[in-house]
Amino acid sequence: MALSKTTRLQYLNALGITVWQSRFMPESLAPPIESAQIIATKIPLIDSWEHLRADVTSCQLCSLCTTRTQTVFGDGNLNAEWLFIGEAPGEHEDKQGKPFVGEAGKLLTEMLRAMRLTREEIFITNILKCRPPLNRDPHSDEIRQCHTYLQQQIALIQPKIIIAVGRIAAQTLLGTHETIGKLRGKVHSIENVPLIAIYHPAYLLRSLIEKRKAWQDLQFALQTFKSL
Ligand code: URA
Numbered sequence: 001m002a003l004s005k006t007t008r009l010q011y012l013n014a015l016g017i018t019v020w021q022s023r024f025m026p027e028s029l030a031p032p033i034e035s036a037q038i039i040a041t042k043i044p045l046i047d048s049w050e051h052l053r054a055d056v057t058s059c060q061l062c063s064l065c066t067t068r069t070q071t072v073f074g075d076g077n078l079n080a081e082w083l084f085i086g087e088a089p090g091e092h093e094d095k096q097g098k099p100f101v102g103e104a105g106k107l108l109t110e111m112l113r114a115m116r117l118t119r120e121e122i123f124i125t126n127i128l129k130c131r132p133p134l135n136r137d138p139h140s141d142e143i144r145q146c147h148t149y150l151q152q153q154i155a156l157i158q159p160k161i162i163i164a165v166g167r168i169a170a171q172t173l174l175g176t177h178e179t180i181g182k183l184r185g186k187v188h189s190i191e192n193v194p195l196i197a198i199y200h201p202a203y204l205l206r207s208l209i210e211k212r213k214a215w216q217d218l219q220f221a222l223q224t225f226k227s228l
Contacts, residue, residue: 046152046156049078049156052149052152052153052156053073055149056071056073056129056149057070057071057073059071059129059130059146059149061145061146062130062141062142062145062146064128064130064131064132064133064142065130067130067131067133068089068094068130068131069094069095069097069131070094070097071097071129071130072089072093072094072097072098072099072125072126072129072130072131073097073125073129074099074123074124074125074126074129074153075098075099075119075123075124075125076119076120076121076122076123076124077120077121077122077123078123078156078157079157080121080122080123080157080159081121081122081159081160081161081225082117082121082122082123082159082160082161082163082225083122083123083124083125083153083154083157083159083161083162083163083193084108084122084123084124084125084162084163084165085124085125085126085127085150085162085163085164085165085169085173086099086100086124086125086126086127086165086166086169086200087126087127087128087137087138087165087166087168087169087200088126088127088128088130088131088132088135088138088168089126089128089129089130089131090102090104090131090135091131091135092105093105093126093131094130094131099124099125099126100124100201103202103205104200104201104202104205105201107201107202107204107205108124108165108201111201111214111218114215114218115218115221115222123153123157123159125150125153126169127143127146127147127150127168127169127172127173128142128143128146129146129149130142130146137168138168138172143172151191154190154191154193155191159193160193160194160225160228161193161194161195161196161221161224161225161228162190162193162194162195162196163195163196163197163198163221164183164195164196164197164198165198165200165201166180166198166199166200166202166203167179167180167183167200167203168200169197169200170183170184170197171183173190173195174188174190174195174197180197180199181210183197184196184197184198184199184213184217185213185216185217185220187224194224194228196217196220196221196224197217198214198217198218198221199213199214199217
């Protein structure tokens, strides 16, 4: 994939290689999401990816089914050791039916490269499988309705480590309103799987304030994985 000079510069900036100015509110100062904690309840397990994918594709459990172009199930290795969980599809993801394919996705791919990981060997999905209109934050009822799909994905993949990508994913998965600044740099756990929270690449594209910490987070995730 050929990257434009500007895009490349943004990636490098976000990874901490050069500096540009940002007026974006730090993710650590953003208000907490309306509701958190999705992974507490036990659910009956679906036995196959096919069934789960079909359920997601035809889902009408919340009103996002009326505004989506298509569902975004997730992508990657079904037996991945690394499971990355973002917030929700954006405009590009909604159009293409794949997670993290926009600018933030390209940066995520670069971040993976820095960890010597590829998109093909990990699995990436989102808390929500449908795009919220205008990319607004997910509502608590949407999170609730969608959470079984994520639980099923975790159960089927059985990852060794989960990376919560960004504040909303981290707060939702951990059932907390703590800031991303407090959640990063620690090993949490859901469903008996270690979980690490990292800054969202969309945030990193706009802010340089936490760029060094973002790099530290990737190192921390790698060290944690190696110690498992
Ligand atoms: N941001 C997310 O959290 N997920 C996507 O799939 C794309 C952007």
